[in-house]
Amino acid sequence: MSRLRIILWSLVAVIALLAGALWIVGDRLMAPQGGRMIGAANIGGPFTLTTHDGRKLSSADLAGRPFAVFFGFTHCPDVCPTTLFEMSENLKALGPDGDRLTVLFITVDPERDTRELLATYLESFDPRIIGLTGTQEEIDAVVKAYRATYQRVPTEGGGYTINHTASVYLMDRQGNFAGTLDYHEQQETQMRKLRRLIER
Structure with a gap:
């Protein structure tokens, strides 16, 4: 050779x-x-917050159920009401399967968003949507765990608004990140993602 x-x-x-x-x-x-x-993607993690009806809800309580997480605030002029309306429509369109999905609205403005205000605000949307608040430290920890962002922006008269992540985080029944619903995404696309999440 x-x-x-x-x-x-x-x-x-x-x-x-x-x-x-x-x-x-x-x-x-x-x-x-x-x-x-x-x-x-290492997104998500353990948390314990207060619901809009005064209960404590932890990530452990969601074990075995797929869930969706949206960060926002009740004084939001457009993104939040639009997203919550779309999620309400999605839950209705899912029919009985809508009861298999937990939708969480976590405020990034706990200073103003008391549980009572959250409860009043959510009356305009599907009753299955759960509002969550907590201390600033608790909220910041969840925001960090989900790699979301928010920034307080001063407005005239000494007030403020908040720029924040507009996507809805989808988590499977094991608590693993499964994707997002994007702002102004077509309902057909969102429904396909939600059905896949529920069935996985």
């Missing part, structure tokens, strides 16, 4: 070994750990 052929076969063997090693490493990186996939 010529020296060139020996070198070529040696290169083939090295490449095969490297490919095998990469396959093993990749397989381990994608192995589930604690209900999440390494490399998948």
